[in-house]
Amino acid sequence: xxxxxxxxxxxxxxxxxxxxxxxxxxxxxxxxxxxxxxxxxxxxxxxxxxxxxxxxxxxxxxxxxxxxxxxxxxxxxxxxxxxxxxxxxxxxxxxxxxxxxxxxxxxxxxxxxxxxxxxxxxxxxxxxxxxx
Numbered sequence: 001x002x003x004x005x006x007x008x009x010x011x012x013x014x015x016x017x018x019x020x021x022x023x024x025x026x027x028x029x030x031x032x033x034x035x036x037x038x039x040x041x042x043x044x045x046x047x048x049x050x051x052x053x054x055x056x057x058x059x060x061x062x063x064x065x066x067x068x069x070x071x072x073x074x075x076x077x078x079x080x081x082x083x084x085x086x087x088x089x090x091x092x093x094x095x096x097x098x099x100x101x102x103x104x105x106x107x108x109x110x111x112x113x114x115x116x117x118x119x120x121x122x123x124x125x126x127x128x129x130x131x132x
Contacts, residue, residue: 017049021125022045035068037064038062040129046123052121070095071095071097092115113131
């Protein structure tokens with residue numbers, strides 16, 4: 001028997017998911033003289049049906065610049081959902097540089113970077129970068 005409401009109007013099956021296009025978001029950190037320090041990126045698509053959204057992590061990465069002294073710690077890539085209407089995929093980590101002698105170091109600068117894509121249940125994808 002078809003799925004109808006009380007007025008006899010047919011309902012669309014809410015379980016049919018559509019996929020967004022695969023989207024890539026990149027961020028390049030540069031020095032004050034224009035040299036590339038490092039690059040971050042995330043690539044993903046989402047499945048959505050108007051009331052729910054699901055993330056599918058393709059990849060998240062970083063690469064250091066050729067002459068960069070910046071180090072990376074705590075790199076993590078993953079997915080996050082909040083309720084049924086919001087999902088994101090991300091790559092994040094702490095990027096830092098400093099001096100170290102015989103295991104004892106001094107960090108000069110430490111920054112948290114996160115690149116991520118988010119989508120809602122309607123399939124609207126947005127690109128984001130967080131720096132702290």
